[in-house]
Amino acid sequence: SAELAQPVSVSVAQGQTARIPCGGNNIGSKNVHWYQQRPGQAPVLVIYKDTKRPSGIPERFSASNSGDTATLTIGRAQPEDEADYYCQVWDRITAVFGGGTKLTVL
Amino acid sequence: QITLKESGPTLVKPTQTLTLTCTFSGFSLSTSGVAVGWIRQPPGKALEWLALIYWDDNQRYSSSLKSRLTITKDTSKNQVVLTVANMDPIDTGTYYCAHRDTAVAGAFDFWGQGTLVLVSS
Numbered sequence: 498s499a500e501l502a503q504p505v506s507v508s509v510a511q512g513q514t515a516r517i518p519c520g521g522n523n524i525g526s527k528n529v530h531w532y533q534q535r536p537g538q539a540p541v542l543v544i545y546k547d548t549k550r551p552s553g554i555p556e557r558f559s560a561s562n563s564g565d566t567a568t569l570t571i572g573r574a575q576p577e578d579e580a581d582y583y584c585q586v587w588d589r590i591t592a593v594f595g596g597g598t599k600l601t602v603l
Numbered sequence: 604q605i606t607l608k609e610s611g612p613t614l615v616k617p618t619q620t621l622t623l624t625c626t627f628s629g630f631s632l633s634t635s636g637v638a639v640g641w642i643r644q645p646p647g648k649a650l651e652w653l654a655l656i657y658w659d660d661n662q663r664y665s666s667s668l669k670s671r672l673t674i675t676k677d678t679s680k681n682q683v684v685l686t687v688a689n690m691d692p693i694d695t696g697t698y699y700c701a702h703r704d705t706a707v708a709g710a711f712d713f714w715g716q717g718t719l720v721l722v723s724s
Binding site (some may be wrong): 528530532534539540541542545546549551583585587590591592593594595596597 | 640642649650651652655663665666699701707708709710711712714715716717
């Protein structure tokens with residue numbers, strides 16, 4: 498099944514832009530979903546189908562997907578954005594999650 | 604408003620079978636395109652998908668755990684049950700159930716709060 502590679506950690510200064518990559522073989526041909534998980538909480542869907550934001554998710558959250566890399570972008574990072582972020586795809590009939598990236602807002 | 608809640612034992616012994624129930628509201632698991640999945644997370648580690656059941660009763664399983672998993676649904680009770688056979692300490696973690704819909708391209712758009720399962724003798 499597909500494997501999705503994420504950096505273990507990313508740091509960003511408050512108010513700056515954070516970018517979290519998710520690498521996978523030809524991931525651009527798949528729908529990529531992104532989840533935010535704050536400490537002690539369940540995951541929350543922040544991006545689906547590569548670029549779409551569910552209702553209630555701030556416009557600061559955006560994403561792209563092309564080639565072998567999908568990227569979650571968080572603009573004007575806020576302290577409340579500090580969390581783990583996971584990418585996810587469906588590889589045929591199997592759901593695959595990336596290893597997760599811990600975002601630290603400095 | 605869609606909600607899901609997991610329930611089951613907090614502690615199981617090695618070799619026992621774990622049975623978890625996901626009770627949901629706000630949607631019907633007889634509606635075309637809808638599914639409920641189970642995802643787990645060992646302490647301090649990443650999310651791992653386990654199983655999925657569709658509105659038409661089709662089931663999908665993680666290839667690495669398929670021999671130990673069974674997922675079923677009771678549409679009349681709005682429940683999905685996951686059993687995991689032959690539990691081992693490495694199965695310790697938080698188990699989540701989540702709603703999946705083709706309307707969001709198969710993403711898990713609503714999650715339960717999770718239930719922590721400890722495997723220990």
